[in-house]
Amino acid sequence: MRITGITTHVVGTPWRNLTYVRVHTDEGLTGTGETRMLGHTDALLGYLREAEANHIAGSDPFAAEDLVRRMKYGDYGRAGEIVMSGIACVEMACWDIKGKALGVPVWQLLGGRVTDRVKAYANGWYTTERTPEAYHKAAGAVVERGYRALKIDPFGTGHLELDNDATHYAVSLVEAVRDAIGPETELMLEMHGRFSPSTAVRLAREMAPFRPAWLEEPVPPENLKALAKVAEKVDLPVATGERIHDRIEFRELFESQAADVIQPDVGHIGGILEARKLAATAETHYTLVAPHNVGGPVLTSASLQLAGCTPNFKILEHFNDFADAEIKKVVKGAPQVVDGYFELPDAPGLGVELDTDAAAEFPQQQARFDLWAEGWEKRDPAAGRGERA
Numbered sequence: 001m002r003i004t005g006i007t008t009h010v011v012g013t014p015w016r017n018l019t020y021v022r023v024h025t026d027e028g029l030t031g032t033g034e035t036r037m038l039g040h041t042d043a044l045l046g047y048l049r050e051a052e053a054n055h056i057a058g059s060d061p062f063a064a065e066d067l068v069r070r071m072k073y074g075d076y077g078r079a080g081e082i083v084m085s086g087i088a089c090v091e092m093a094c095w096d097i098k099g100k101a102l103g104v105p106v107w108q109l110l111g112g113r114v115t116d117r118v119k120a121y122a123n124g125w126y127t128t129e130r131t132p133e134a135y136h137k138a139a140g141a142v143v144e145r146g147y148r149a150l151k152i153d154p155f156g157t158g159h160l161e162l163d164n165d166a167t168h169y170a171v172s173l174v175e176a177v178r179d180a181i182g183p184e185t186e187l188m189l190e191m192h193g194r195f196s197p198s199t200a201v202r203l204a205r206e207m208a209p210f211r212p213a214w215l216e217e218p219v220p221p222e223n224l225k226a227l228a229k230v231a232e233k234v235d236l237p238v239a240t241g242e243r244i245h246d247r248i249e250f251r252e253l254f255e256s257q258a259a260d261v262i263q264p265d266v267g268h269i270g271g272i273l274e275a276r277k278l279a280a281t282a283e284t285h286y287t288l289v290a291p292h293n294v295g296g297p298v299l300t301s302a303s304l305q306l307a308g309c310t311p312n313f314k315i316l317e318h319f320n321d322f323a324d325a326e327i328k329k330v331v332k333g334a335p336q337v338v339d340g341y342f343e344l345p346d347a348p349g350l351g352v353e354l355d356t357d358a359a360a361e362f363p364q365q366q367a368r369f370d371l372w373a374e375g376w377e378k379r380d381p382a383a384g385r386g387e388r389a
Contacts, residue, residue, distance in 0.1 A: 012365035021089035033092030034298035035267035091271030099349030107308030121149035124323025132176035139180040149186035193217040228258040242292035297334035
């Protein structure tokens with residue numbers, strides 16, 4: 001079996017573009033992969049055009065390891081977000097093809113299942129007025145939907161510092177959410193890598209009474225010593241990793257023991273097997289895995305394949321019940337959360353299929369995601385601009 005070519009399909013929203021790549025073969029089997037871009041979609045499509053000619057066309061989809069190696073190193077460059085995201089789409093699609101050809105789900109090819117279901121946490125649910133009352137109502141609706149975990153960034157447009165008034169207001173939002181969801185529901189606290197170590201430590205202590213399940217990206221991700229400084233001074237689990245695009249770059253993070261939970265994005269780190277290798281390394285450091293997942297249903301399904309065979313898997317992020325929920329229709333067989341959990345897919349390959357006609361209803365947009373813009377939290381939820389990644 002050989003790859004004859006690829007086709008790309010971009011599903012657009014005002015704050016992100018979802019790029020779907022279909023890999024075609026000479027035996028008629030087609031596989032699908034996905035990533036999501038914030039402002040770099042055209043660059044990704046350009047890379048994929050060149051990679052198709054230089055590496056993808058003519059390759060054996062069963063030899064995904066070799067194809068990833070050539071795409072990553074074959075052009076004598078240093079792979080960053082664009083290249084690793086392009087690799088991820090193609091790699092996922094190759095696993096999809098292999099699973100379909102052999103009649104088994106991808107997790108079966110990666111060592112077999114270690115669980116039958118995967119806990120989900122909700123994100124994208126707080127696209128509402130930024131008030132304690134509105135957050136209380138929205139959080140209650142999440143729990144009513146069956147979720148037993150959700151994430152929040154209550155810090156507005158804070159950057160490096162957060163003054164006393166903004167801090168007290170953030171506390172009031174988290175207090176309202178905790179009251180709405182009760183003591184048993186997990187509450188993840190997102191910081192989006194925006195604060196200085198001293199501010200992050202102070203905010204963590206302010207939030208401690210509400211028992212966050214983790215403190216996510218408390219400082220900019222480029223400085224691991226700053227992260228280690230925070231980890232040493234707080235009594236909360238620390239999570240990070242969504243903006244690391246090469247598993248090799250996690251080495252220093254593991255050595256520093258600065259993170260309790262790593263959050264690779266399967267759509268940015270080179271695909272399913274790269275993430276599986278990273279998870280195995282994390283296991284040797286007693287570190288849990290909770291993938292960053294703000295994409296669509298194909299990326300969710302790929303992350304579930306990873307979850308199914310990973311002993312140190314903690315939980316999977318899910319946006320598509322709340323933010324841009326209408327895009328679920330572009331994929332047939334989209335994974336669903338029932339009573340707070342995904343069931344592990346049993347269908348061959350990834351278990352999902354892109355509906356290209358439905359995808360065409362959501363053309364590429366000039367997506368904009370700006371954490372620093374004043375008033376961005378209050379934008380119209382229907383416009384899709386209020387969600388956070």
